[in-house]
Amino acid sequence: MSEIFNFLIQNKGINISFFFTVLLGFEVISKVPSVLHTPLMSGANAISGIVILGAIILIRSTDPKKLFHSNPSFNCFIYWIY
Structure with a gap:
């Protein structure tokens, strides 16, 4: 504590x-009025998708031997899956 x-x-x-x-x-x-709630959530989901694509690109450019040790993108991607 x-x-x-x-x-x-x-x-x-x-x-x-x-x-x-x-x-x-x-x-x-x-x-935010309820009429705008759906477009706002759509924009938030699009931003999340861009972040996930960035994580996938970073994972693909990482040396496979170092993937589990020093790549926060891998951790973010796994968190997103589960």
Whole structure:
């Protein structure tokens, strides 16, 4: 438990940025009318698809021997699958 508190204290800037980002995102999404919800989600899904394509491209350009050790793209791709 003390490790968690030490991490939070050492990374105050990141924690404050994350907190305000969550609040801002919640406020923006809550103000979207229901008519625009579907196009907004369609755009979000398109962005996710672009990120996955980027991860696949990075995985293909990585040396197969190092794929499991040092490639965060592989981890993101596996997380996306499951």
